[in-house]
Amino acid sequence: MIRIRDVHHAIGKARILHGIDLDIPKGGITALIGPNGAGKSTLLSLVARLAPLKQGEITVETLKIGACSDRDLAKVLAIMAQSTHVSARLRVRELVSFGRYPWHQGRPGAQDRALIEAALERFGLLPIADRFLDEVSGGQRQRAFVAMAFAQDTDYLLLDEPLNNLDIAGARSLMRLLREMADKDGKTIVIVLHDINYASAFADRIVALKDGRVAAQGTPAQIVDTALLRDVFGTDAEVSVIGGRPQVLV
Numbered sequence: 001m002i003r004i005r006d007v008h009h010a011i012g013k014a015r016i017l018h019g020i021d022l023d024i025p026k027g028g029i030t031a032l033i034g035p036n037g038a039g040k041s042t043l044l045s046l047v048a049r050l051a052p053l054k055q056g057e058i059t060v061e062t063l064k065i066g067a068c069s070d071r072d073l074a075k076v077l078a079i080m081a082q083s084t085h086v087s088a089r090l091r092v093r094e095l096v097s098f099g100r101y102p103w104h105q106g107r108p109g110a111q112d113r114a115l116i117e118a119a120l121e122r123f124g125l126l127p128i129a130d131r132f133l134d135e136v137s138g139g140q141r142q143r144a145f146v147a148m149a150f151a152q153d154t155d156y157l158l159l160d161e162p163l164n165n166l167d168i169a170g171a172r173s174l175m176r177l178l179r180e181m182a183d184k185d186g187k188t189i190v191i192v193l194h195d196i197n198y199a200s201a202f203a204d205r206i207v208a209l210k211d212g213r214v215a216a217q218g219t220p221a222q223i224v225d226t227a228l229l230r231d232v233f234g235t236d237a238e239v240s241v242i243g244g245r246p247q248v249l250v
C-alpha cells in the first residue's frame with residue numbers, strides 16, 4: 001500500500017498540494033484524474049522521490065519516503081515521469097535496459113538481459129529494439145519508456161500520462177497490457193490519465209484531484225457522473241453507463 005498523510009507542497013510561494021491524505025491499496029489500477037494543474041504529477045513525483053517531500057508523510061509498503069535509500073525504493077517502485085529527457089542517440093534496447101540499473105548497478109547479468117528481452121517482447125518493441133530513439137515514432141518511444149519502467153520489475157508502477165502520443169489502437173493496447181500486468185502479475189499500477197473514459201474503462205479505482213486536494217475517490221461506477229464533471233472539471237457533459245462502466249459522452 002502507498003500511504004499518504006497530510007502532504008503539503010509548495011514551489012516558491014505557490015502552494016500546490018494542500019494536505020493530501022490518501023491510501024492507494026496494493027494491487028489493481030488506480031487512476032489519478034483532474035484538471036490541468038490539479039497537482040497529479042506533483043503528487044506522483046513526491047511518491048517516487050523525484051521531488052523532495054517537505055511536509056507530510058508517504059510510505060510505500062514499509063519504506064518511508066525521505067528515510068529509505070533510493071536503491072531500496074527503486075526495487076519496489078518504478079516511475080515513468082511525464083517529461084523524460086534522454087539522448088536521442090540511445091537505442092530502444094539500451095533505454096529499456098536502464099530499468100535494470102537499480103538491481104545490477106552497472107554490471108548486468110544473464111537475468112537482467114532476459115528481463116530486458118522479455119520487456120521488449122511484451123511491449124512489442126523487438127522489431128525496433130536496435131533503432132535509435134529519434135528513429136521511432138512518438139508512440140513507439142512512449143511505449144519504450146513504459147517498457148523501461150516495467151523492466152525495473154517492481155511491485156509498484158507509477159505512470160504519468162503514458163497515453164500521450166498514442167493513437168486509439170496504441171492507447172487501448174497499452175491499457176490492456178497494464179490491466180494484464182495488474183491481474184496476472186499482481187502489479188500495483190498508479191496512472192495519471194487525462195481521458196476519464198480510459199480511467200473509467202480500465203481502472204479499479206479513481207482518485208480525482210482538484211486545486212491540490214482530493215476531490216473524490218472510489219470505483220468508476222461510484223464517482224464518474226455529471227456532478228464530478230461539473231464540480232471537478234467545470235464542464236457539463238452527459239454520462240452513460242456502457243458495459244457497467246460510466247463513459248462520458250463528449
Ligand SMILES: Nc1ncnc2c1ncn2[C@@H]1O[C@H](COP(=O)(O)OP(=O)(O)OP(=O)(O)O)[C@@H](O)[C@H]1O
Pocket residue numbers: 011014016034035036037038039040041042043
Ligand atoms: N517547477 C514549477 N514551478 C512552479 N510551479 C510549478 C512547477 N511545477 C508545477 N507547478 C505548478 O504546480 C501546479 C500543479 O502542477 P502539476 O504538474 O502537478 O499538475 P497536473 O495535475 O499534473 O497538471 P497537468 O494535467 O497539466 O499535467 C500547477 O499550477 C503548476 O503550474
